[in-house]
Amino acid sequence: DIQMTQSPSSLSASVGDSVNLTCRAGENVGTSLNWYQHKPGKAPSLVIHSASSLVRGVPLRFSAGGSGTDFALTITDLHPEDSGYYYCQQTHTYPRTFGQGTTVEIK
């Protein structure tokens, strides 16, 4: 199985800040990398697919990039509604594996 490692495990930032979340794959996954946002009590939602493609309707302050084994999700101009858990996922091979997540807290 391909292990996905996210860092940091949690972060706290202020409204208006920029934050950078990273995800490392244990093997080359090309650009088969997705990012999900998950708020407690709600269904997870896809924010980025194919490593860097923003899902329609997701604010432009979200951006992402990377390929192979190293990926990053950046949120600029942090808004209160951006708080929650963020997970990366590889869909290059089976089983589809997720990272352990990064918790984003707004100060």
Place this chain on the structure above:
Amino acid sequence: QAQLVQSGAVVKKPGASVKVSCKASGYIFSVYDINWVRQAPGQGPEWIGYMFPDSDVFDSAEKFQGRLTMTTNTSISTAYMELSRLTSDDTAVYYCARGVTGRETYSFDSWGQGSLVTVSS
């Protein structure tokens, strides 16, 4: 807009089986995969498996093989995930998610609200 609505929370005893349902609306159910994912307390999501509705096309994580059954009923746009021989390690929130194949990759673009399964004696 695609929507997935899951069955409610259940409590099961060790050794029992659980069946979670996932009713789809807002799209043609038979055209997209249904994936199942679970998340145990304090852990990241774990992919369980997927199935293409009304077909023999499916795959699952090795750890669930032998006690996992995934089925669909296309007449009511509903997918089911049944897990048998439950242990306390199976306590988790179980999600269904629609799988879509994009230009470059595969992703889960719509998710159910989750079904809490608690295994306790």
